[in-house]
Amino acid sequence: MRRIAIVGAGQAGLQLALGLRAAGYEVTVVSARTPEEIRGGRVLSTQLMYGPALALERELGLNLWDEETPPVEGMRISRVEAPGAAAPERAVVAALDEPARSVDQRVKTARWLELLEERGGRVEYRQVAAGELAALAAGHDLTVVASGHGPLGEVFGRDDRHSPYRAARRALACVYVHGARPDPGLPPSYLRMCGFQEAGEFFVLPALTLSGPCHILLWEGRPGGPLDCWDDVPGPGAALERSWQLLRSYAPWEYERCAGAEPADAGAVLSGSLVPVVRHPVAEVAPGSYVLGMADAVVLNDPVTGQGSNNAARCAGRYLSSVLARGERPFDRAWMHETFAGWWEHARHTTAFTNMLLDAPLPEHVQHILAAATEHPELAHRYVNGFADPADYQEWLMDADRAEACLAAVSGRVAG
CATH class of the missing domain: 3.30.9.40 (D-Amino Acid Oxidase; Chain A, domain 2)
Incomplete structure (x- = not known):
């Protein structure tokens, strides 16, 4: 049985851990806090999750609060x-x-931690320093870092190509x-x-x-x-x-x-x-020994677009599929980069959209789109539903020429 360690007990780490456990993997999660401490602490986020991310939870039977949660x-x-x-x-x-x-992350992550232990997963309740990652990696077939707080995030170097903010x-x-x-x-x-x-x-x-x-x-x-x-x-x-x-x-x-x-x-x-940042996904923690970063640990966005938990759920889904497909082959550095790249193909659109909304003023073509969306319901519908999958914005919002073509098409339909 392959042994996998996950450092961090948020949306991404626990969703991945529960998915792996359901597939028979030996999973250890390292959590900085117990369920009781989580429930008794301050809120952790606003965590609005859209349809595609919720579907990933439902596939694993983790949608425990659908009846109670106001849609x-x-x-x-x-x-x-x-x-x-x-x-x-x-x-x-x-x-x-x-x-x-x-769903308040205190509600969700506390219960998911308990659920993981009920299903045979192991949880260690302690802080992990960056210097401890080498020992974790040596004792497991794969070590994933799902917490970007403090020095742990610094293990993964900043990717300046995708990180415009300091x-x-x-x-x-x-x-x-x-x-x-x-x-x-x-x-x-x-x-x-x-x-x-x-x-x-x-x-x-x-x-x-x-x-x-x-x-x-x-x-x-x-x-x-x-x-x-x-x-x-x-x-x-x-x-x-x-x-x-x-x-x-x-x-x-x-x-x-x-x-x-x-x-x-x-x-x-x-x-x-928080400072929005994209980090390199793989860190060498000892000669020839690597750990893989996931979700906020390597792609941290401002919550203005409500994408954090969605990114985390999608990342967990992608990493789960990649681990299962790997079989008994080693989780080497090349596999780690390939696994991250599969998720980044989606996450890059979220980062681009979020960063665009953070800056002022908005690009002129986006201002035109939003003004038109106040008058044209079909445009408003496409913009609002893009929050569920920001990749769609590449087709009509993020590029000025495509945005103007979209506006012309909407105006033509109305005039016709």
Whole structure:
């Protein structure tokens, strides 16, 4: 039986571990925290997952919360021209072809850790230093690093070809709440996003947390701007109070819907920042001994497009298929690069799309597309559903000539 070690117990590492265990592999996961510590800690992300990623969970029987989790059935994406202005009348609004879902990572990863042990997997609860990877690799047929936090991520060198940033592009803060009201003009299951000129973005999305269905309020503030105000790492109550203050000034209509909200629990807040980066996927940890990086450990995107858990699920699915297809042959360096390349073929589109939305102003052709999408439902539908598979954007959004051709086709159909 082949022995595989996975360092990191998030979406990617645990999904891969459970898939391998189901196929009969001997799997050891190293987790920095126990299930009890995870459930008792702060929230870890916003983790909105779209249809293709959810399908990968369903294939492994890991969709344990479908009945409890409120579906996200569509989006409303609007642009606010000035603080305190009236609610935008024009927006990109469309239904998702398949509902998305957001399950608090504390709920999911804690249960998945328990499930792995119930199914015969081994879990070691401890921190792993970069210097320990060589010993792990020596004791296993394959070692995968699924955690990019701290020095572990530094093991994989930065890939400057795909990493344009040296500093964070957004200051991030989210708070999980009960009691937020829906927009009366939308189905209650829709995600709402407001973009503020030169300031950043605000999102409201349905989710499931430890105490049941909730909403997540997410802020993405441009560095140095008025929404970059989370350095003091506030608790849930203070984060909600600050959210109210910002909404009174920037989106009073959203303040009215969130004014009666309260934090979901004592750990229902997260704030900080990250530097988007793509790293080389394979690291030599001892002469001739290599480890393979996965998901956020080697491709870390800003959450403005909600792709983190989707990237993780797709990476786990790709790596699982590659391991199973390898049979008894060695997991050598060439195989590792080939395995990553198979996932990067998708992940590169996610990175390109996310980085484009981080920069200001948007390319002119993208501004044209989004303006037209407020008037043409078919264009709005294609844009909104592209979040489920950003590879589609290459066909019509990311390239100026293709975008203009798409606009001409839509205008021609309307005129005809």
